Amino acid sequence: MSAVKPKDPRANQKARTRAAIIAGAKELQRHGTTPTVEQAAEHARVSRATAYRYFPTKEALLIELSAMTDPAPVEALLANLTTEPVEERLRLLIDTFDGFALAEEEHVRAFTRVSLDTWLRSRRNGEEAPVVREGRRMRWLETVLAPLDELPPERKRRLQAALALTLGGEAIITMKDVCRLDNDEALAVLRWAATALLRAAVHEGPGSAADDSERPTGNGQPQRRTQRPRRPRRAPADSNATKP
Incomplete structure (x- = not known):
């Protein structure tokens, strides 16, 4: 099982959308415009609502471009x-x-x-x-x-x-x-x-504690390695006990 929680299945799509908005803003910058989120969205051909999910403010977009x-x-x-x-x-x-x-x-x-x-x-x-x-x-x-x-x-x-x-x-x-x-x-x-x-x-080494001791479960929480129950120890014989 993976040692790192699996990625969001839509992560690649989200990353591409974000990259498209940034590329649109950079293109506007190259033409001497300080881009707004709306302008970057229009240039990237995505909705304004989508662009604002990635860059809620103009400051957020400009810092990304810095x-x-x-x-x-x-x-x-x-x-x-x-x-x-x-x-x-x-x-x-x-x-x-x-x-x-x-x-x-x-x-x-x-x-x-x-x-x-x-x-x-x-x-x-x-x-x-x-x-x-x-x-x-x-x-x-x-x-x-x-x-x-x-x-x-x-x-x-x-x-x-x-x-x-x-x-x-x-x-x-x-x-x-x-x-x-x-x-x-x-x-x-x-x-x-x-x-x-x-x-x-x-x-x-192979099979080390780091590999096996904490494997993630389906909910992303570590699962401890199952330990075998210990056998109860026998009481030591009493050397002074009277033999039958």
Whole structure:
């Protein structure tokens, strides 16, 4: 069974709709227009109501279009990634993406706030699984971990999910606000955590506790491994007892 809850079956469609709205807004930007949600919707040929589910305000749309969300530096890194050691590939991703996020911390926080607001608004409107992120991190990690052919698919998928915790705005906010670290310390800790997770997954033996002890059930809750009942111990013989 999967170690990660299955994706929403409509997630790909939602992601395509979201991408179309962003593409429409970018096209308007290229022509010198600061796009509104309505204009982006019209350009993408989707309804205004649909566009507002993804971008409830003009601010949300403009933050998505800002330089902070531009994946070009990471995309360029991955396109030219020739090094084979996976640890080095992962370090380059952490340093590039998290380093960029630290340098643009104000935009990171604004983007995170808008994402959370969008999710909450969508849930209040009855949407079960709002799509507020494109999910680029998982795609980037898939490229970085590509040389790990010997890793079982389920373990590799779990590793990707764990490593996603070390990338992006949420990781930066935790390091800065909760742990009170400066930028250099934050990047060093995230780099160390990612490396530790990678090494743990690579050196994990088959049938390990991580594979078997907590398998998800149909409702997404972990199912504990069933343990055999212990036999009651016999009382020790009394050496001083009187023999019959």
